[in-house]
Amino acid sequence: MFIGVDLGGTTIKVGVVNGEGRILYQNARPTYAGRDYPLIIQDMIEQIEDAMDWAGVGLEAVKSIGIGVPGLAEVQTGNVIYCTNLSWFNIPLGREISQHFGKPVFVENDATVAALAEYVAGSTKGLKNSVFITLGTGVGGGVIINHKIYSGSHGAGSEIGHMIVGENFYNCNCGANGCLETFASATGLIKYVRKRLAERDVATNILRMANGRLEDIDAKIIFDGAKGGDALAQEAVHRMVKYLAIGIINIFNILDPERIAIGGGVSKVGDYLIDLLNQEVSKMTFCKEVTYGDIVLAELGNDAGIIGAAFLGENS
Amino acid sequence: MFIGVDLGGTTIKVGVVNGEGRILYQNARPTYAGRDYPLIIQDMIEQIEDAMDWAGVGLEAVKSIGIGVPGLAEVQTGNVIYCTNLSWFNIPLGREISQHFGKPVFVENDATVAALAEYVAGSTKGLKNSVFITLGTGVGGGVIINHKIYSGSHGAGSEIGHMIVGENFYNCNCGANGCLETFASATGLIKYVRKRLAERDVATNILRMANGRLEDIDAKIIFDGAKGGDALAQEAVHRMVKYLAIGIINIFNILDPERIAIGGGVSKVGDYLIDLLNQEVSKMTFCKEVTYGDIVLAELGNDAGIIGAAFLGENS
Numbered sequence: 001m002f003i004g005v006d007l008g009g010t011t012i013k014v015g016v017v018n019g020e021g022r023i024l025y026q027n028a029r030p031t032y033a034g035r036d037y038p039l040i041i042q043d044m045i046e047q048i049e050d051a052m053d054w055a056g057v058g059l060e061a062v063k064s065i066g067i068g069v070p071g072l073a074e075v076q077t078g079n080v081i082y083c084t085n086l087s088w089f090n091i092p093l094g095r096e097i098s099q100h101f102g103k104p105v106f107v108e109n110d111a112t113v114a115a116l117a118e119y120v121a122g123s124t125k126g127l128k129n130s131v132f133i134t135l136g137t138g139v140g141g142g143v144i145i146n147h148k149i150y151s152g153s154h155g156a157g158s159e160i161g162h163m164i165v166g167e168n169f170y171n172c173n174c175g176a177n178g179c180l181e182t183f184a185s186a187t188g189l190i191k192y193v194r195k196r197l198a199e200r201d202v203a204t205n206i207l208r209m210a211n212g213r214l215e216d217i218d219a220k221i222i223f224d225g226a227k228g229g230d231a232l233a234q235e236a237v238h239r240m241v242k243y244l245a246i247g248i249i250n251i252f253n254i255l256d257p258e259r260i261a262i263g264g265g266v267s268k269v270g271d272y273l274i275d276l277l278n279q280e281v282s283k284m285t286f287c288k289e290v291t292y293g294d295i296v297l298a299e300l301g302n303d304a305g306i307i308g309a310a311f312l313g314e315n316s
Numbered sequence: 317m318f319i320g321v322d323l324g325g326t327t328i329k330v331g332v333v334n335g336e337g338r339i340l341y342q343n344a345r346p347t348y349a350g351r352d353y354p355l356i357i358q359d360m361i362e363q364i365e366d367a368m369d370w371a372g373v374g375l376e377a378v379k380s381i382g383i384g385v386p387g388l389a390e391v392q393t394g395n396v397i398y399c400t401n402l403s404w405f406n407i408p409l410g411r412e413i414s415q416h417f418g419k420p421v422f423v424e425n426d427a428t429v430a431a432l433a434e435y436v437a438g439s440t441k442g443l444k445n446s447v448f449i450t451l452g453t454g455v456g457g458g459v460i461i462n463h464k465i466y467s468g469s470h471g472a473g474s475e476i477g478h479m480i481v482g483e484n485f486y487n488c489n490c491g492a493n494g495c496l497e498t499f500a501s502a503t504g505l506i507k508y509v510r511k512r513l514a515e516r517d518v519a520t521n522i523l524r525m526a527n528g529r530l531e532d533i534d535a536k537i538i539f540d541g542a543k544g545g546d547a548l549a550q551e552a553v554h555r556m557v558k559y560l561a562i563g564i565i566n567i568f569n570i571l572d573p574e575r576i577a578i579g580g581g582v583s584k585v586g587d588y589l590i591d592l593l594n595q596e597v598s599k600m601t602f603c604k605e606v607t608y609g610d611i612v613l614a615e616l617g618n619d620a621g622i623i624g625a626a627f628l629g630e631n632s
Binding site: 082146150156157159174176178249250251284285287 | 467479
């Protein structure tokens with residue numbers, strides 16, 4: 001039996017997970033980010049104890065605890081290097097949880113955790129080499145190489161969202177210009193539409209679809225508009241897909257995985273996105289003699305954070 | 317004892333290499349690319365026999381034979397998927413050599429082979445995760461992950477040169493636009509200078525440095541010009557370095573290696589290039605809390621092709 005913790009900027013989710021990757025019980029609490037880290041860790045400990053109680057699982061049955069964090073971590077030491085959302089820098093998260101429970105604790109980036117979940121029980125199950133990309137507020141990534149999580153030599157690998165794929169009209173939060181995240185996240189898509197609306201040179205119904213409220217324009221409205229033939233929505237989606245395709249081509253040319261799985265909120269548009277992506281990617285493959293990996297939708301959705309975290313110890 | 321073969325577009329080099337990565341004897345013959353592949357393979361066999369004779373090494377002392385090719389190959393089957401320079405497609409190179417000598421034969425992309433050589437006996441010796449980039453007529457790459465060559469699921473990984481890093485004024489041979497190779501190879505650098513010379517809007521001595529002969533402008537002249545303060549040369553070198561830095565940032569953000577080694581003809585400009593690269597790369601790192609890998613010059617030069625090929629079997 002394993003404990004998986006999904007530490008998010010807004011919610012902490014804890015699950016008790018069996019050896020097949022099934023969640024037996026889970027609970028959730030607000031993170032209240034901004035608090036001192038010992039308070040968040042204390043809440044997490046209580047949540048873990050609560051989850052074990054409700055699942056009827058004693059500590060002796062728990063093999064290890066895994067935690068996914070919205071930032072960078074060293075999986076072996078359990079040290080969180082960096083979490084912007086939580087204002088965490090060099091927090092000994094793994095050590096604190098491990099000292100309390102007397103169990104091995106493993107900590108990883110949340111997108112890497114989701115990649116592991118998809119590998120254990122989802123869209124990339126059992127594949128030797130795969131990449132998971134999550135498209136949401138930002139763009140995250142997780143890499144599986146030789147059946148193992150790959151996070152690089154300093155825990156800074158698989159940061160797919162900060163791959164530079166072009167020049168953009170605004171800089172990324174990280175300070176660089178042209179990060180994939182600024183083109184292919186929901187945030188990037190919406191920013192582009194707002195910019196184009198301000199330019200007032202394209203006919204569009206997008207603002208009407210958001211009931212005239214600029215702040216209510218979201219990725220769903222833009223994709224619905226594109227499907228319905230709205231010119232600006234199609235322009236914005238085409239642009240997003242173009243740069244995401246460049247990111248995917250770069251992954252093919254560096255890692256050549258068997259499969260790339262797309263998850264996160266934006267992936268809810270489904271096959272429409274995958275079809276557009278395949279069209280763009282096929283234009284740019286380097287070697288026409290090679291059958292590259294396929295691009296699919298991720299399968300586990302919100303549960304990926306708990307399931308993947310639970311299996312960190314087994315995959316280390 | 318190992319045999320290493322460096323099959324190039326113009327020369328075939330064969331070496332007998334000992335377990336420490338030292339070349340005991342080597343020979344070279346023109347490839348005469350364009351011939352039917354059995355003729356090239358026959359020459360290669362004669363060269364291997366010749367090298368063993370001169371080195372005084374019998375077949376019984378040879379553990380395996382490795383071959384680096386200017387294209388894509390499947391290391392396990394020894395099948396060459398694709399070599400533009402040789403017009404080879406799906407050539408059973410490994411099987412033919414193996415049948416002749418009765419020894420295991422391993423075939424890999426030449427840049428990957430050079431990466432292995434640097435790992436065995438050069439600039440990245442013994443490092444867990446490293447990347448080798450060769451800057452020459454094109455841009456090639458090799459990736460070492462967990463002390464092993466990494467070529468991806470279809471032999472198409474580590475094609476660093478076809479990572480898309482921006483928009484360029486001409487398309488890559490592969491058909492895509494913006495490949496790193498079109499910015500950071502000697503060819504790309506020279507094309508840009510010629511284009512700018514044709515525009516006649518910048519003061520420069522480059523044409524004079526090439527004795528007035530447009531076709532004699534090479535990477536060395538351009539780098540010498542940049543060091544000497546020539547405005548166009550500096551512009552061209554700065555542009556090359558900018559896009560190479562983007563490629564390196566993308567490698568850091570995906571693979572986070574301990575070290576990136578730069579080889580190939582262009583790397584002969586030495587620390588001047590490394591210093592410029594470090595300046596650009598440090599501007600674009602995603603996470604300032606992380607110490608990324610360092611960027612160094614490769615050490616083995618032309619011998620890398622033989623040494624790396626010789627060790628393919630040991631690394632598989």
